[in-house]
Amino acid sequence: MLKYRQEIGASSSRSAGFGGGRAVVFKGAALMGAAALISKALGTLQKIPLQNIAGDRVFGIYNAVAPLYQLLLAIVSSGFPVAISILVAEREVHGDHSGAGRILRASAMLLFGYGAVLFVPMWGGADVVAAWMGDTEAAQAIRMSALALWVVPVMAALRGYYQGRNEMLPSAASQLSEQTVRVAGMLTLLAIGWHYGWGDAKLAAGATAGSAIGGTAGLAVMVGIWLRERRGVQVVRRLGSLGGQASGEWTSLQALMRRLIMLAIPVTLGALAVPMLGVVDSFTVPRLLRAAGDEQAEAMALFGLYSRGQPLVQLVVMVAGAMGTALIPALAAARLHGDKAAMREHATFVLRFAWALGAAAAIGLAALAEPINVMLYADDEGTRTFALVGCTALAGTVSALTAAVLQGLGAVRAPALFMLAAAALKAALNAALVPAFGIAGAACAGIAALMAAALLGTGAVRRAAGAAMPARRTAGIALALAVMAAVLVPAERGAASLLGPLPPRAAAAALALGGVALGGAVFLAAVLRFGGITARELRALPGGGALAAKLQALRLLPRD
Structure with a gap:
């Protein structure tokens, strides 16, 4: 791997396939990051209109099926694109474009076979899986989500191929197209189903069918770019020759497939950890609720x-x-240079940032649970559970950032192991709490399981980088959180009485949005004034010098 990195670094200034320099690499990374952020935001926020249109039961079926689908696709959407990009990059460094093409053929065949193999039991065994989930009417949704297995794996192979050539625009365009069309397709099918009076099972199936529709659109973008690059006719001839490969060529492809699998395994294990938590809930919470007496x-x-x-x-x-x-x-740069002091300083700042931001978000979501619930979902049902689930923002934020730090320090397996341990703990706590306390028990189980992962991640960062949580800085953050809560809770209650004449959802929106703005502003001002973040730490960040100067001019940030 070290040799590979040296080759990539040496070739970055001369290889046309890699865009001709570090600036292009950074631009490509920024483009992929922006596309991923927008795609994830679309994928997350589309759940809100789904519940508004179809109701809580369809929303429940969708949220039960989606983690299973995400788990099955985590292998092809995370580990394999990375593995493919590594092998393609190796070939491109040496100018072996035909070798890069063979890697693409091998990966496309391997991942298409993976999708086809998984499609059969998921389609044929949908009734059994739905029964395991606790709702037999989820079977149609499982079958519709299985359709995506025909298109998404091949799309992942093409994305990895272009990323290996340091061409990020095709992957970014494919990601955005996939998510946009997926959401549009889901909403269209829901609108059609609502108009024609579909039952819950068909509405949920229409919602999950959006994954196959979006995957088809994303694949179409990648194939269109690929065909245009190779002038169509030549590609068709190449595709036609796949079935008649000579034995030597087929042996070469098999060797490439084995290497791809070995490279993909470490990244895949990490990617499986997060959807595993959702799968645990899908297969335990509805069944436990039914065992407790619910229909x-x-x-x-x-x-x-x-x-x-x-x-x-x-x-x-x-x-x-x-x-x-x-x-x-x-x-990562400090680690490569062996600068332990800088590693400790950066890791300490990220830890403090994670706990402060996560705690502020958790307090805000818990305090504003009722108006947010009404604003998004039109009623206040399940507000207590909403507030409890909102508290998991603390542990989730800490886990996400400590995972990034550990990866920067070279400890890539630890975050996955922590999340898998959290999934096992979540299953055990669900079994203990859901029969007695219902969905509130499931939410409490989530708080405990995710907090365990967050504490494990924090401990690992402290050991790996020597990071610490200075008492003075920690006290400043705690005081800022207390001020935020002290301002936000009475302000929300007072504003609620003033907004009484408005329609309930409009009043809730004003309360929720105003509360988020107020709470965020108060927390930021308090954490700066009480020393939770220093001017020196801000200056160490990209563009932090100018920000620190402006905050000091506004007297929000004490001078050194």
């Missing part, structure tokens, strides 16, 4: 209520992860 439809509707807070938590964690990722290059 099938009622149990899945309760699971939908339980899922209401998750899109916002996912959004918070996603934004925090994107912000934290910007801090990781400095940490």
